[in-house]
Amino acid sequence: MDKYGIAIPTYIAAVSHAVGAWVWIGMISAEEKGFAWIMMGQAIASIGCAFIISGPSKVSTIWFGDNERAIATTIGALSVPIGSILGFVLPMFFIREYQDNEWTDPATKIEAIKEIGNYIIGQSIVVCLFCIPIIIFVKNRPEH
Numbered sequence: 001m002d003k004y005g006i007a008i009p010t011y012i013a014a015v016s017h018a019v020g021a022w023v024w025i026g027m028i029s030a031e032e033k034g035f036a037w038i039m040m041g042q043a044i045a046s047i048g049c050a051f052i053i054s055g056p057s058k059v060s061t062i063w064f065g066d067n068e069r070a071i072a073t074t075i076g077a078l079s080v081p082i083g084s085i086l087g088f089v090l091p092m093f094f095i096r097e098y099q100d101n102e103w104t105d106p107a108t109k110i111e112a113i114k115e116i117g118n119y120i121i122g123q124s125i126v127v128c129l130f131c132i133p134i135i136i137f138v139k140n141r142p143e144h
Contacts, residue, residue: 005140006059013048014131020045021124028117063142094119 056076
């Protein structure tokens, strides 16, 4: 961020998250190797984290005045743990809980894979929808 400004690392992070999210979809068609697709997608998405981990303080320094800087840094820094919390909580609303004895039925496995696949597709769409405005609107410095 010091060398290239805010925009380029943010674009790299957004694109890596979007690509990683779409790689996750490979788990739907990869029956036994689905976990490998999830891990590969997660690895690609996590590459972008290295580019934006110091972002909140840099953005607040450039874009906000002295009296706004602390709250801007706090909100930016809280986005990571809040996103993690949502990542743990949201699946329980879309994927039902299966009992251990249900896994012996092949129809149950197919149903579970469909639920997980639908959730991952929805998550990938949301990730891409968030990446589009980032790529369009993020600039290195304010215009004024």
